[in-house]
Amino acid sequence: MDLSTTYLGLKLKHPVVPSASPLSQSIEGIQRLADGGAAAIVMYSLFEEQIEGESHLLDHYLTYGTESFAEALSYFPEMDHYNVGPDAYLALIRQAKAAVDIPIIGSLNGVSIGGWLEYARYIQEAGADALELNIYQIATDPMLTSAAVEETYLNIVHAVCAAVSIPVAVKVGPYFSAFANMAHRLSTAGAAGLVIFNRFYQPDFDLEHLTVTPNLILSSQQELRLPLRWTAILYGRIAADLAITSGVHTHEDVLKGVMAGAKVTMMASELLRNGVLRIGEIVAGLEMWMEEHEYESIAQMQGSMSQQHVAEPAAFERANYMKVLQSWQADPTGILVR
Numbered sequence: 001m002d003l004s005t006t007y008l009g010l011k012l013k014h015p016v017v018p019s020a021s022p023l024s025q026s027i028e029g030i031q032r033l034a035d036g037g038a039a040a041i042v043m044y045s046l047f048e049e050q051i052e053g054e055s056h057l058l059d060h061y062l063t064y065g066t067e068s069f070a071e072a073l074s075y076f077p078e079m080d081h082y083n084v085g086p087d088a089y090l091a092l093i094r095q096a097k098a099a100v101d102i103p104i105i106g107s108l109n110g111v112s113i114g115g116w117l118e119y120a121r122y123i124q125e126a127g128a129d130a131l132e133l134n135i136y137q138i139a140t141d142p143m144l145t146s147a148a149v150e151e152t153y154l155n156i157v158h159a160v161c162a163a164v165s166i167p168v169a170v171k172v173g174p175y176f177s178a179f180a181n182m183a184h185r186l187s188t189a190g191a192a193g194l195v196i197f198n199r200f201y202q203p204d205f206d207l208e209h210l211t212v213t214p215n216l217i218l219s220s221q222q223e224l225r226l227p228l229r230w231t232a233i234l235y236g237r238i239a240a241d242l243a244i245t246s247g248v249h250t251h252e253d254v255l256k257g258v259m260a261g262a263k264v265t266m267m268a269s270e271l272l273r274n275g276v277l278r279i280g281e282i283v284a285g286l287e288m289w290m291e292e293h294e295y296e297s298i299a300q301m302q303g304s305m306s307q308q309h310v311a312e313p314a315a316f317e318r319a320n321y322m323k324v325l326q327s328w329q330a331d332p333t334g335i336l337v338r
Contacts (some may be wrong), residue, residue: 036276048110162189169193223247235261251285
Protein backbone atom coordinates (compact mmCIF):
# COMPACT_ATOMS: atom_id res chain seq x y z
CA MET A 1 0.00 0.00 0.00
CA ASP A 2 1.43 3.37 -1.04
CA LEU A 3 0.83 6.10 1.54
CA SER A 4 3.27 8.51 -0.07
CA THR A 5 2.40 11.98 -1.28
CA THR A 6 4.22 14.93 -2.82
CA TYR A 7 4.05 18.38 -1.22
CA LEU A 8 6.03 21.41 -2.44
CA GLY A 9 8.00 19.06 -4.64
CA LEU A 10 9.03 16.99 -1.60
CA LYS A 11 8.34 13.25 -1.61
CA LEU A 12 6.79 12.37 1.76
CA LYS A 13 6.12 8.89 3.14
CA HIS A 14 2.56 9.82 4.16
CA PRO A 15 0.37 12.94 4.41
CA VAL A 16 0.63 13.58 8.19
CA VAL A 17 2.84 16.58 9.01
CA PRO A 18 3.23 18.36 12.38
CA SER A 19 2.49 22.05 11.88
CA ALA A 20 4.37 24.94 13.50
CA SER A 21 4.17 24.59 17.28
CA PRO A 22 6.29 24.57 20.46
CA LEU A 23 7.02 20.89 19.74
CA SER A 24 9.76 21.94 17.30
CA GLN A 25 11.45 24.54 19.52
CA SER A 26 14.33 22.24 20.42
CA ILE A 27 16.41 19.59 18.70
CA GLU A 28 15.05 17.05 21.20
CA GLY A 29 11.49 17.95 20.23
CA ILE A 30 12.30 17.68 16.54
CA GLN A 31 13.85 14.25 17.04
CA ARG A 32 10.77 13.10 18.98
CA LEU A 33 8.53 14.20 16.12
CA ALA A 34 10.69 12.35 13.61
CA ASP A 35 10.85 9.23 15.78
CA GLY A 36 7.07 9.47 16.23
CA GLY A 37 6.62 9.06 12.49
CA ALA A 38 6.28 12.60 11.10
CA ALA A 39 6.56 12.76 7.30
CA ALA A 40 8.04 16.28 7.51
CA ILE A 41 8.22 18.97 10.18
CA VAL A 42 7.14 22.60 9.98
CA MET A 43 9.38 24.52 12.37
CA TYR A 44 7.92 26.86 14.95
CA SER A 45 7.60 30.39 13.58
CA LEU A 46 10.25 33.07 13.57
CA PHE A 47 8.36 36.35 13.99
CA GLU A 48 8.96 39.66 12.28
CA GLU A 49 8.83 41.30 15.73
CA GLN A 50 11.65 39.06 16.98
CA ILE A 51 13.88 39.97 14.05
CA GLU A 52 13.11 43.67 14.07
CA GLY A 53 13.17 43.85 17.87
CA GLU A 54 16.61 42.30 18.07
CA SER A 55 17.87 44.66 15.38
CA HIS A 56 16.59 47.68 17.29
CA LEU A 57 17.97 46.37 20.58
CA LEU A 58 21.38 45.76 19.05
CA ASP A 59 21.38 49.23 17.50
CA HIS A 60 20.52 50.71 20.90
CA TYR A 61 23.48 49.05 22.62
CA LEU A 62 25.86 49.81 19.78
CA THR A 63 25.06 53.53 19.80
CA TYR A 64 24.19 54.13 23.47
CA GLY A 65 26.48 56.76 24.99
CA THR A 66 28.42 57.51 21.81
CA GLU A 67 27.52 61.18 22.06
CA SER A 68 28.82 61.50 25.64
CA PHE A 69 32.54 61.62 25.04
CA ALA A 70 34.98 60.88 22.28
CA GLU A 71 36.30 57.63 23.75
CA ALA A 72 32.80 56.16 23.63
CA LEU A 73 32.93 56.13 19.85
CA SER A 74 35.34 53.21 20.02
CA TYR A 75 33.26 51.21 22.53
CA PHE A 76 31.01 48.38 21.33
CA PRO A 77 29.63 45.55 23.46
CA GLU A 78 30.43 41.95 22.63
CA MET A 79 28.17 40.67 19.87
CA ASP A 80 27.70 37.35 21.68
CA HIS A 81 25.45 38.99 24.25
CA TYR A 82 22.95 40.20 21.67
CA ASN A 83 23.33 37.69 18.85
CA VAL A 84 20.37 35.52 19.90
CA GLY A 85 16.82 34.83 18.69
CA PRO A 86 16.93 34.66 14.90
CA ASP A 87 20.45 33.25 14.83
CA ALA A 88 19.43 30.55 17.31
CA TYR A 89 16.54 29.69 14.99
CA LEU A 90 18.88 29.27 12.03
CA ALA A 91 21.23 27.16 14.15
CA LEU A 92 18.31 24.91 15.11
CA ILE A 93 17.47 24.33 11.44
CA ARG A 94 21.07 23.31 10.78
CA GLN A 95 21.00 20.93 13.76
CA ALA A 96 17.65 19.49 12.64
CA LYS A 97 18.92 18.76 9.14
CA ALA A 98 21.87 16.90 10.63
CA ALA A 99 19.76 14.99 13.16
CA VAL A 100 16.74 13.74 11.16
CA ASP A 101 16.20 12.40 7.65
CA ILE A 102 12.83 13.99 6.88
CA PRO A 103 12.18 17.38 5.25
CA ILE A 104 12.43 20.44 7.49
CA ILE A 105 10.18 23.36 6.58
CA GLY A 106 11.10 26.75 8.03
CA SER A 107 8.39 29.18 9.14
CA LEU A 108 8.39 32.98 8.93
CA ASN A 109 5.58 35.04 10.46
CA GLY A 110 5.11 38.70 9.55
CA VAL A 111 2.83 41.38 8.13
CA SER A 112 4.96 44.00 6.37
CA ILE A 113 7.67 44.55 3.80
CA GLY A 114 10.97 44.99 5.63
CA GLY A 115 14.38 43.70 6.55
CA TRP A 116 12.92 40.62 8.23
CA LEU A 117 12.25 39.18 4.77
CA GLU A 118 16.00 38.64 4.38
CA TYR A 119 15.60 35.75 6.80
CA ALA A 120 13.84 33.75 4.09
CA ARG A 121 17.23 33.51 2.39
CA TYR A 122 19.01 32.79 5.68
CA ILE A 123 16.55 29.96 6.40
CA GLN A 124 17.30 28.51 2.97
CA GLU A 125 21.04 28.80 3.57
CA ALA A 126 20.62 27.03 6.92
CA GLY A 127 19.35 24.00 5.00
CA ALA A 128 15.56 24.17 5.13
CA ASP A 129 13.89 22.14 2.39
CA ALA A 130 11.01 24.60 2.06
CA LEU A 131 9.55 27.67 3.74
CA GLU A 132 6.11 28.32 5.16
CA LEU A 133 5.23 32.01 5.15
CA ASN A 134 2.64 32.79 7.81
CA ILE A 135 1.09 36.20 7.11
CA TYR A 136 -0.86 37.09 10.23
CA GLN A 137 -2.58 40.46 9.91
CA ILE A 138 -5.65 41.87 11.62
CA ALA A 139 -6.75 44.89 9.56
CA THR A 140 -8.01 47.17 12.35
CA ASP A 141 -7.63 50.54 10.56
CA PRO A 142 -11.07 51.67 9.27
CA MET A 143 -9.31 53.47 6.41
CA LEU A 144 -7.44 50.35 5.25
CA THR A 145 -9.18 48.83 2.25
CA SER A 146 -9.41 45.14 1.41
CA ALA A 147 -7.53 45.83 -1.82
CA ALA A 148 -4.62 47.30 0.17
CA VAL A 149 -4.56 44.30 2.52
CA GLU A 150 -4.49 41.89 -0.41
CA GLU A 151 -1.73 43.88 -2.08
CA THR A 152 0.37 43.64 1.09
CA TYR A 153 0.03 39.86 1.08
CA LEU A 154 0.95 39.61 -2.58
CA ASN A 155 3.95 41.93 -2.23
CA ILE A 156 5.33 39.89 0.69
CA VAL A 157 4.85 36.60 -1.16
CA HIS A 158 6.46 37.98 -4.30
CA ALA A 159 9.44 39.37 -2.36
CA VAL A 160 10.06 36.12 -0.47
CA CYS A 161 9.69 33.90 -3.53
CA ALA A 162 12.13 36.13 -5.43
CA ALA A 163 14.69 35.85 -2.62
CA VAL A 164 14.83 32.04 -2.38
CA SER A 165 14.96 29.02 -4.64
CA ILE A 166 13.31 26.60 -2.21
CA PRO A 167 9.51 26.23 -2.50
CA VAL A 168 7.38 28.64 -0.47
CA ALA A 169 3.97 27.82 1.01
CA VAL A 170 1.70 30.57 2.29
CA LYS A 171 -0.42 30.05 5.39
CA VAL A 172 -3.49 32.27 5.19
CA GLY A 173 -6.77 32.93 6.96
CA PRO A 174 -10.22 32.57 5.39
CA TYR A 175 -11.30 36.19 5.82
CA PHE A 176 -10.93 37.48 2.27
CA SER A 177 -13.95 38.80 0.38
CA ALA A 178 -13.20 36.50 -2.55
CA PHE A 179 -10.94 33.80 -1.18
CA ALA A 180 -10.83 31.74 -4.38
CA ASN A 181 -9.51 34.73 -6.31
CA MET A 182 -6.98 35.52 -3.58
CA ALA A 183 -5.78 31.91 -3.61
CA HIS A 184 -5.27 32.16 -7.36
CA ARG A 185 -3.34 35.43 -7.02
CA LEU A 186 -1.10 34.03 -4.28
CA SER A 187 -0.31 31.05 -6.47
CA THR A 188 0.43 33.35 -9.39
CA ALA A 189 2.70 35.47 -7.14
CA GLY A 190 4.91 32.43 -6.65
CA ALA A 191 3.42 30.40 -3.79
CA ALA A 192 4.05 26.70 -4.39
CA GLY A 193 1.54 25.79 -1.69
CA LEU A 194 -1.34 27.19 0.34
CA VAL A 195 -1.89 26.14 3.95
CA ILE A 196 -5.59 26.42 4.79
CA PHE A 197 -6.22 27.98 7.34
CA ASN A 198 -4.39 30.09 9.87
CA ARG A 199 -6.01 30.23 13.31
CA PHE A 200 -6.47 33.82 14.50
CA TYR A 201 -6.27 33.55 18.26
CA GLN A 202 -8.84 35.72 20.01
CA PRO A 203 -8.29 37.53 23.32
CA ASP A 204 -10.70 37.29 26.23
CA PHE A 205 -11.82 39.74 28.95
CA ASP A 206 -10.94 39.27 32.61
CA LEU A 207 -14.02 40.67 34.34
CA GLU A 208 -12.38 40.80 37.78
CA HIS A 209 -9.31 42.76 36.73
CA LEU A 210 -10.88 44.46 33.68
CA THR A 211 -8.01 43.45 31.46
CA VAL A 212 -7.73 41.90 28.02
CA THR A 213 -6.07 38.51 28.35
CA PRO A 214 -4.65 36.02 25.83
CA ASN A 215 -6.63 32.81 25.70
CA LEU A 216 -5.15 29.87 23.79
CA ILE A 217 -7.69 27.18 22.98
CA LEU A 218 -6.54 24.09 21.12
CA SER A 219 -8.45 23.21 17.98
CA SER A 220 -11.36 20.75 17.80
CA GLN A 221 -12.49 18.49 14.97
CA GLN A 222 -15.38 20.87 14.22
CA GLU A 223 -12.86 23.37 12.88
CA LEU A 224 -11.98 21.01 10.04
CA ARG A 225 -15.08 21.83 8.02
CA LEU A 226 -14.03 25.29 6.85
CA PRO A 227 -10.60 24.29 5.46
CA LEU A 228 -12.14 21.08 4.11
CA ARG A 229 -14.72 23.03 2.16
CA TRP A 230 -12.27 25.49 0.62
CA THR A 231 -9.73 22.80 -0.21
CA ALA A 232 -12.45 20.90 -2.06
CA ILE A 233 -13.45 24.09 -3.93
CA LEU A 234 -9.89 25.04 -4.91
CA TYR A 235 -8.64 21.59 -5.88
CA GLY A 236 -7.73 21.50 -9.57
CA ARG A 237 -8.36 25.23 -10.01
CA ILE A 238 -5.01 26.66 -8.87
CA ALA A 239 -1.46 25.48 -9.44
CA ALA A 240 -0.37 25.59 -5.79
CA ASP A 241 -0.40 22.46 -3.63
CA LEU A 242 -3.02 22.51 -0.89
CA ALA A 243 -2.44 21.65 2.77
CA ILE A 244 -5.14 21.48 5.43
CA THR A 245 -4.50 22.62 8.98
CA SER A 246 -6.88 23.29 11.91
CA GLY A 247 -9.17 20.51 13.09
CA VAL A 248 -7.05 17.51 12.04
CA HIS A 249 -7.12 15.03 14.92
CA THR A 250 -7.80 11.51 13.60
CA HIS A 251 -7.09 9.28 10.62
CA GLU A 252 -10.62 10.02 9.42
CA ASP A 253 -9.74 13.73 9.35
CA VAL A 254 -6.64 12.94 7.29
CA LEU A 255 -8.73 10.89 4.85
CA LYS A 256 -11.27 13.69 4.48
CA GLY A 257 -8.50 16.21 3.84
CA VAL A 258 -6.85 14.06 1.18
CA MET A 259 -10.18 13.32 -0.52
CA ALA A 260 -10.92 17.05 -0.56
CA GLY A 261 -7.67 17.56 -2.46
CA ALA A 262 -4.99 18.23 0.15
CA LYS A 263 -1.48 16.95 -0.47
CA VAL A 264 -0.84 16.90 3.29
CA THR A 265 -2.79 17.40 6.49
CA MET A 266 -1.11 19.24 9.34
CA MET A 267 -1.73 18.96 13.06
CA ALA A 268 -0.49 20.52 16.28
CA SER A 269 -3.31 20.54 18.86
CA GLU A 270 -3.74 16.75 18.75
CA LEU A 271 -0.01 16.25 19.34
CA LEU A 272 0.14 18.84 22.11
CA ARG A 273 -2.84 17.23 23.81
CA ASN A 274 -2.02 13.52 23.37
CA GLY A 275 1.68 13.29 22.47
CA VAL A 276 3.73 12.75 19.33
CA LEU A 277 3.06 8.99 19.26
CA ARG A 278 -0.36 9.91 17.91
CA ILE A 279 1.29 10.33 14.51
CA GLY A 280 2.05 6.61 14.28
CA GLU A 281 -1.44 5.70 15.52
CA ILE A 282 -3.06 7.95 12.92
CA VAL A 283 -0.91 6.55 10.11
CA ALA A 284 -1.79 3.00 11.21
CA GLY A 285 -5.48 3.91 11.23
CA LEU A 286 -5.12 5.44 7.79
CA GLU A 287 -3.53 2.28 6.42
CA MET A 288 -6.15 0.03 8.00
CA TRP A 289 -9.03 2.09 6.58
CA MET A 290 -7.48 2.05 3.11
CA GLU A 291 -7.03 -1.71 3.26
CA GLU A 292 -10.63 -2.27 4.38
CA HIS A 293 -11.93 -0.04 1.57
CA GLU A 294 -9.55 -1.43 -1.05
CA TYR A 295 -7.54 1.69 -1.76
CA GLU A 296 -4.04 1.02 -3.00
CA SER A 297 -2.58 4.51 -2.64
CA ILE A 298 -3.10 8.02 -1.33
CA ALA A 299 -2.88 9.29 -4.91
CA GLN A 300 -5.89 7.16 -5.80
CA MET A 301 -8.17 9.06 -3.40
CA GLN A 302 -6.63 12.56 -3.68
CA GLY A 303 -9.31 15.04 -4.72
CA SER A 304 -11.98 12.34 -5.10
CA MET A 305 -14.40 14.35 -2.94
CA SER A 306 -13.49 17.76 -4.36
CA GLN A 307 -16.12 19.98 -5.90
CA GLN A 308 -15.03 18.82 -9.35
CA HIS A 309 -15.68 15.16 -8.60
CA VAL A 310 -18.79 14.91 -6.42
CA ALA A 311 -22.29 14.31 -7.71
CA GLU A 312 -23.63 17.46 -6.02
CA PRO A 313 -21.11 20.33 -6.45
CA ALA A 314 -23.66 22.79 -5.04
CA ALA A 315 -23.15 21.18 -1.63
CA PHE A 316 -20.07 23.40 -1.31
CA GLU A 317 -21.98 26.59 -2.23
CA ARG A 318 -24.95 28.71 -1.18
CA ALA A 319 -27.33 26.56 -3.23
CA ASN A 320 -27.12 23.99 -0.44
CA TYR A 321 -27.78 26.54 2.32
CA MET A 322 -31.54 26.11 2.56
CA LYS A 323 -31.27 22.31 2.34
CA VAL A 324 -28.98 22.26 5.37
CA LEU A 325 -31.33 24.46 7.39
CA GLN A 326 -34.33 22.37 6.40
CA SER A 327 -32.60 19.21 7.56
CA TRP A 328 -33.27 20.28 11.15
CA GLN A 329 -36.65 20.21 12.85
CA ALA A 330 -37.92 20.88 16.35
CA ASP A 331 -39.41 18.20 18.59
CA PRO A 332 -42.39 19.06 20.85
CA THR A 333 -40.06 20.34 23.59
CA GLY A 334 -38.66 22.98 21.22
CA ILE A 335 -35.21 21.34 21.09
CA LEU A 336 -33.74 21.04 17.63
CA VAL A 337 -33.25 17.48 16.50
CA ARG A 338 -32.07 16.04 13.24
